[in-house]
Amino acid sequence: MDSTLDKTTLKNLIFDLGDVIIPIDLTAPMRNFAMLANLPETEVLALWKQHNILSQYETGLIDDDAFRAHVRQLLKNDSWADEVIDTAWNTVLLDIPVERLERIKELKSHYRLFLLSNTSAIHIRYVNKVLTGMGQPTLEELFEKVFYSYDVQLMKPSPEIYQHVLDKAGLAAEETAFFDDNALNIQAAAELGIQAVHVQPPLTILDYLKNV
Structure with missing residues (x-):
């Protein structure tokens, strides 16, 4: 697990968010949107992929309001409140x-800690x-x-994005x-020379951090 890490040089830890710090269910939003729209989940998923909403939203090309408007338009329901979406x-x-969380807090006294996540503002507000x-x-x-x-x-x-993190920090x-x-x-990340660790179930981040 931690054998890929050279702890003699290690000063900084960068964490992904989903399925590293917070467990996620990638199928849940489409399942819920399908139920709300009374449509088959496969149809909702196909529409989602076709219109490429996720990458537009997660790269900041569209904001929260535009994202919600896209969802309403895509699933043909103008009456959904922001909170529903x-x-x-x-x-x-x-x-x-x-x-x-407690383990990450323990590491703060030994390392510089950073978060790098493909995510959206709606998710981050909710997590906080x-x-x-x-x-x-x-x-x-x-x-x-x-x-x-x-x-x-x-x-x-x-x-x-990795170079951006290295440069800014x-x-x-x-x-x-x-x-x-x-x-x-x-x-x-590894191609840039970063010590990259693949977090894979059934192990969790806690297993990979045992000897850090």
Whole structure:
């Protein structure tokens, strides 16, 4: 697990969010939108892919209001309130394991910590609300700096987003570990010289951080 890490040079840890810190169910939003629209899930998924809403939203090409408008138009329901769309969209996010948060907090005294996520503003607001309700720090408080795809207008596995993080935070690639559940994201980071760790079930981030 941690054998890929050279701990003698390690100074910085970059974490993905979904399925690294927070368990996710990628099928849940489409399932919920399909139920709301009274349409087959396969049809909703096909429409979603055809119109490429996700990458537009997660790279900041469209904002929250435009995203919701696209959803209403796509699923032919102008009456859905913002909250209805946001709630369905946020079903991708499952319960946050508090022990993962506590481990990350422990690491703050030893490493510089960063977050790098392909995500949307609706998700981040929801996560921070849940964290606050748990008596935990927000993502912006938990990490030295957060890098959200919609803010930087780049997405993993684009090499540019990793370079952006290294440049903005002043990090040396060889002194930096990156934890992600997506093999393509890991490969792209490794090609820049980052110590990239592929987080794979049944293991969790806690297993990979045991000896860090």
